[in-house]
Amino acid sequence: MTDVIEGAAETEVLVPSIDDAPHPAGSGAWRHRHLLDVDGLSIDDLELVMRTADSMREVLARPIAKVPALRGRNVTILFYEASTRTRVSFEVAAKNLSAEVVNIAAATSSVTKGESLVDTVRTVEALGAQMLVMRHSVSGAPYLAAEVFGGSVLNGGDGWHAHPTQALLDLYTMRSRLGSVAGRKVAILGDVLHSRVARSNIWTLTAAGADLWLCGPPTLLRGFEAWAGRGAAAGRRFHVTASIDEALRDADVVMALRIQKERMASGLLPSLREYAARYGLTATRLATAKPDALVMHPGPMNEGVEIAPDVAAGVQSVITDQVTNGVAIRMALLYLLAGVTAA
Amino acid sequence: MTDLDLSRVWLVDPAAGREGPGELVVVDGVLEAVTWLEGSDADGIDDRGVVVAPGFIDLHTHLREPGNEDAETIETGLAAAAHGGFTTVCAMPNTTPTLDEPGVLAAMRGAAAASGSPVEFLAHGAVTVGRAGETLAALGELADAGVVGFSDDGAPVRSASILRSALAYAGALGVPVVDHPEDASQTDGAEANDGFVSTVLGLHGWPAAAEESAVARDLAILGEVCRDVPGVRLHLTHLSTAGSLELVRRAKAAGLPLTCDITPHHLALTDEWLAGARRFAWDAGPDADPWRDQAIVAAPYASSLRVNPPLRTPADALACLESLADGTVDAIATDHAPHTKVDKAVEFGLAANGISGIETALGLVVAAVDAGQLSLSRAMEALTVGPARLLDRSRRGARPGLVEGEPADLVVFDRSDGWTVEADRLLSKGKHSPLLGMRLGGKVLLTMAAGRVAYEAPLD
Helix, strand or coil, X not given: CCCHHHXXXXXXXXXXXXXXXXXXXXXXXXXXXXXXXXXXXXXHHHHXXXXXXXXXXXXXCCCCCCCCCCCCCEEEEEECCCCCHXXXXXXXHHHHCXXXXXXXXXXXXXXXXXXXXXXXXXXXXXXXXXXXXXXXXXXXXXXXXXXXXXXXXXXXXXXXXXXXXXXXXXXXXXXXXXXXXXXXXXXXXCCCXXXXXXXXXXXXXXXXXXXXXXXXXXXXXXXXXXXXXXXXXXXXXXXXXXXXXXXXXXXXXXXXXXXXXXXHHCCCCCCHHHHHHHHCECHHHHCCCCCCCEEECCCCCCECCCEXXXXXXXXXXXXXXXHHHHHHHHHHHHHHHHXXXXX | CCCEEEEEEEEEECCCCXXXXXXXXXXXXXXEEEEECCHHHHCCCCCCCEEEEECEEEEEECCCCCCCCCCCCHHHHHHHHHHCCEXXXXXXXXXXXXXXXXXXXXXXXXXXXXXXXXXXXXXXXXXXXXXXXXXXXXXXXXXXXXXXXXXXXXXXXXXXXXXXXXXXXXXXXXXXXXXXXXXXXXXXXCCEECCHHHHHHCCCEECHHHHHHHHHHHHHHHHHHHHHCCCCCEEECCCCCHHHHHHHHHHHHXXXXXXXXXXXHHHHCCCHHHHCXXXXXXXXXXCCCCCCCCCECCCCCCHHHCCCCCCCCHHHHHHHHHHHHCCCCCEECCCECCCXXXXXXXXXXXXXXCECCCCCHHHHHXXXXXXXXXXXXXXXXXXXXXXXXXXXXXXXXXXXXXXXXXXXXXXXXXXEEEEEXXXXXXXXXXXXXXXXXXXXXXXXXXXXXXXXXXXXXXXX
8 A cells, every 4th residue: 555645745636634623624636525426536536535545544543543624514324225334334434533423214214204305405404414425226316415405415325326435445445455456357247237336336447447347147237338338439448248257367356246136036137046156256266367366345245146155255355455445435535525615 | 459460570381381481460360461472572581580380289298187286287288388389289188087088078178268278278088997008998988079089198008909999999980099109018117218328327227129119019000900990090109219210110101090299309308418418419419428528517317307208319319300301200299298396306216207398399399490400391390280180170270371361370489589498487387397597499479379369478
């Protein structure tokens, strides 16, 4: 991992001191009020997030992993879909920055009484929310929230569309281990069609110059061949294949995606057994990748289906790194977005 | 007070197949004189200024009354129609209760009369009871009561055997069946045209094949039924894909008794708009990539763009325009579908399908004409005599045209002037236009129906 002080000295990108309190208004080069998608992030934006996350990793290594950067700020976490890992990660990140955290699980709120998203967002704002972390099962929902919310909206995952913090923590994890992802072969395996993780990784990994391969049964790759074709024309090249052998061959990174039981009911797959046999990431298959290839998974895992337990827990696995880095990335983003609204 | 004297304007009379400089006089609501100017009298008058055409006819309008008066009433819908230049609307029967028996039609007509609007109110009756797709509605009684077509719009006639019966039965009544072609097994949960944009945005794909396979089914059945029953007519509404139009082109060439319409939004807007692009189909081109082209200027997922059938690719929209030009498409119909804010100001995937479009239809058509994608005369034809052919004897006026001695039924609009689409300026209760904030050309100055003023632009 690059040393944060040297890194900051080498580049125009200024990483503000996170030990200052309160937040230094308008610091850094970050311009985005919301984080709704990764498609609008420039290379400089990605670099700034990575460097800020380096600083946050440093904070996390301290005996008391807490800085006052967001003291007095209200971060409201509004999740319309079940999640443990992402919700807790955002909560820990916000608390590490000394923010006040309000958690709303939609199942226990007035949403179940039929309140609209617009009304809910206005209500949480009236209750003091300044930053809103949101997860929703409908693609694009955070854009509607951003339209009515006075502060910053952070997308914690929307439908099949985007999971910006996941893609950024994935990129951060890869860079931490590999230095750079430029020219590195990254294979993403599984249910690409329904995956916001895969979609967001397409934007960040192609921007970072990775040799990206998406692989799964053809029914779960629907539409991505066309995207790859357009992407090639736009300098955002990636590959799509139903052959797991082709995807894994000499890969530097292998990421397995969660497969959901609903896919069988909707006629996209014959059975989980067949999926595991043909597309499961086993030790034998992993051996066809580079010897030190990284194994990743955005969680939660179905061990024995998309990934074998010994691979998930094996020496090549960086799955727990992803979790730790997730906190650092979310701290970095909360910090950067807070700088925009404080300006 | 219904006198009008228009000099030095551009007249378009699709029924007579004529357009050119002229003058027009209305006295006491009656079109007294239509004068075509020639020679030096015509100097300086072109089709880029004030245009006078017969009043437009909309084959496909949702007026929501009875049952959902919060979304639209017959009164507000007819006012919106007049603002759009329409003097005849054909209401769809997906009301509550469904227009599947004559009593409902009588109530709707009562509301139309009570509104005081001179816009002619016509209606399609349902094909099946409750539009449930199971048993035939009271087709004969509805025909006697004066419905102009039979449609389960909002949904296709699901059962192929019911469609076969309906075509035959309606054929004998001299009434067309108006089908909304959609194979529902391919569109369960669908949100956006299945393609590049839906893949990137993570929206459930709505395949072109879902429409095309339904069109193919309908045409196969029509081909058989029309051999046995003279008078059978099928009208396919809101076709949206290049493939559907190609199927219609071939079926028409084979002589099937078939007509079809497209909407203004399917000929001008595309699925790129869902990503936040705001350029017309002809400016996008068939290889459009709004991300690469840096064409994204608005927030993505605007629920105003959620519509059935979905906005398609630029190539499909261009096929709509081409099919309009070559006569494959008979009519432009608005599929005006007003909804309440409660149903529309929500997440894209939860929003009701439909665009409030009767007031912006002319603006989109004029945009295509301005861009050289469509001739003015063909555009006017598709808004007047095209739809009139489907209605023939059901309509009040014998035929749309600038006919001396008849009550004035016309629209006056200015191609040199435009208007900005704003919620307050829409007379429909449905304010969910995807064009809000945009400037459209072809501002309607005056609409006259049955010799009376239906809409008059306020003085700015």
